[in-house]
Amino acid sequence: MVNSNGNLVKDNEALLPIANRGFAYGDALFETIRVNSGEILFWEDHYFRLMASMRILRMQIPMKFTPEFLEKEIKDLIKINDLDEISVRIKITVYRDAPGLYTPTSNEVNYIISASKLETSFYTLSEEKNEVTLFKDHYVVADLISTLKTTNKITNVLAGIFAKENGFDNCLLLNSNKMVIEATNGNLFLVKGNTIKTPPLEDGCLKGILRTQLLRILEKLEDYVVEEGSISPFELQKADELFITNVISGITPITNFRKKEYTTTTSKRLLGILNSRIRLGA
Template structure:
């Protein structure tokens, strides 16, 4: 079942019109959310990021779009699925049909889709840099819009070259993220991650990992510019998103990385996921 504007529909009956602005112009945003044991993980963080993104894109936020309302809509959708311990939920918000580049209205529609989460972290994980196109820096790039062509092409490139993922770079040749996650680079006792000004997604798990590292006095966290060359010189590299949590990278070009620090971060994140409200 799919939740369309609070109405549960059989998937075959959930149709988008040819005037859908998410389809025609990418005039849409989304949140990818993990639901574990009937609990929306880090929901407050996802909710406030969604509200911030809608305001930035001048979408009219419905009065009923409260934290509690959307949480219940997510759980209502999950309840229609086959029993599983973990779900991957996509909450998509898009401007109502009508208009060309200029919309007829800033009011929105939304849908929620839930699928069983089958992701398992990999012991061997190889990446390389995708150089064909840039993921441009700037504030708009930090929002999870439906405009994900660079991510799509980089994912195809990874598949064609038997890689697990690709590192995206911006117009300044700085590291942004990988196709579906934020990236962290560890060298000695310094952990670096691209600053939001580099164009990376303002990831929920990125923020959680930054908080975890900030409480560890043995390591220093830097949000900064990172060159692809620094990845090759790193001791460890790992990626993060709401579904995978922490995925350690083991291979980059001919370089192989250790995973001691990323394993510790993964354990700390798992504890935080279970204990947070």
């Protein structure tokens, strides 16, 4: 079952008209959320990112879109799908629901919430090889829109296809200034000595929820120097560690880039701290 604008319907009955603006123009955004045994992780950050994104896209935010309303919608959907005792991936998609071509006749919205089962209750560190390469066929424009989770993600799609066709596990995306900004499915962190660096939002990387959580954690760890700064492709091979973050999988170490192999010491430490905060409800 999915929640289609407040109505619970079977997955194959949640149909959208061909004129749907999310389909026709990518005039939509989405929020991907992890829920562990009925507890929505980082809900406040997700909610405020969703509201801020809607404002930036000039969508009309419904009066009923309070944190309490959306939280209840999520939990009701989880319960009706018998997923309330396990970990769940929730996806909220908000699309502008109006006639028109490029210019809509109004800014009113509708929404869809879907739920799917996750395999692990907490974040785990993969021991599998994760070899990446740079995706140079297309670049991300470094602007505010690029930091949002809109349905305009064709560069990520093409990068994923490129990785698959060429025997890589992932690709790193570049912005129009040829700086490395993120992976196809998450934010990028670079470790060199006791310095941990991640691209700034000004470079066009996604304003990731787990990126935000890790920056908060790192602020309190005195043995690390944290930097939000541009990362050039040349820095990748000088790093001790590279890892990718997203709210569903947590922290995913990069094992290889070109001839460079990376360690996972910092990744493991940060993952332990992250999981302990989740257990404590922090």
